[in-house]
Amino acid sequence: MPTTDLQRTAYTVECFLNALRLEDSAARTELEEALVRWLADTAQPKVDHLIYQKGQVSCYSRGRVVKSYAVPQARQMQTLWCNRVKLSAIDGAAFNNGGKLVLLGTAGLMLGMPGAMAADVPGEKKQRSSNNNNNNNNNNNNG
Numbered sequence: 584m585p586t587t588d589l590q591r592t593a594y595t596v597e598c599f600l601n602a603l604r605l606e607d608s609a610a611r612t613e614l615e616e617a618l619v620r621w622l623a624d625t626a627q628p629k630v631d632h633l634i635y636q637k638g639q640v641s642c643y644s645r646g647r648v649v650k651s652y653a654v655p656q657a658r659q660m661q662t663l664w665c666n667r668v669k670l671s672a673i674d675g676a677a678f679n680n681g682g683k684l685v686l687l688g689t690a691g692l693m694l695g696m697p698g699a700m701a702a703d704v705p706g707e708k709k710q711r712s713s714n715n716n717n718n719n720n721n722n723n724n725n726g
Contacts, residue, residue: 588667627644
């Protein structure tokens with residue numbers, strides 16, 4: 584697998600685990616490495632995927648679970664799907680009642696994405712930054 588594909592896979596798995604709201608720990612690092620390796624080594628990269636549902640991450644190949652990992656510390660109520668390049672919430676009922684992957688999107692998962700930490704900045708700090716930008720703009724317009 585080319586380095587750029589491996590990096591993208593690792594980023595996607597990191598986003599997947601962030602969406603599960605898993606805290607950084609040695610256990611998370613081990614799980615992340617195992618999932619990235621599995622996705623990187625799969626025979627069908629466009630078909631093989633991960634599913635998170637009810638405290639369990641399962642690795643699906645050719646429609647069957649080939650590995651699974653318990654993640655009782657996950658704080659995500661939605662069912663999530665992930666392949667090498669994409670992440671989405673899915674309809675858990677449709678998946679349970681026939682294995683259908685009905686992708687619902689990532690809108691509610693974006694807070695778990697790396698680089699989305701601006702949402703965690705306290706209001707006072709956001710306000711100060713905004714005021715600095717306004718002052719800079721005013722100075723540029725007056726000079």
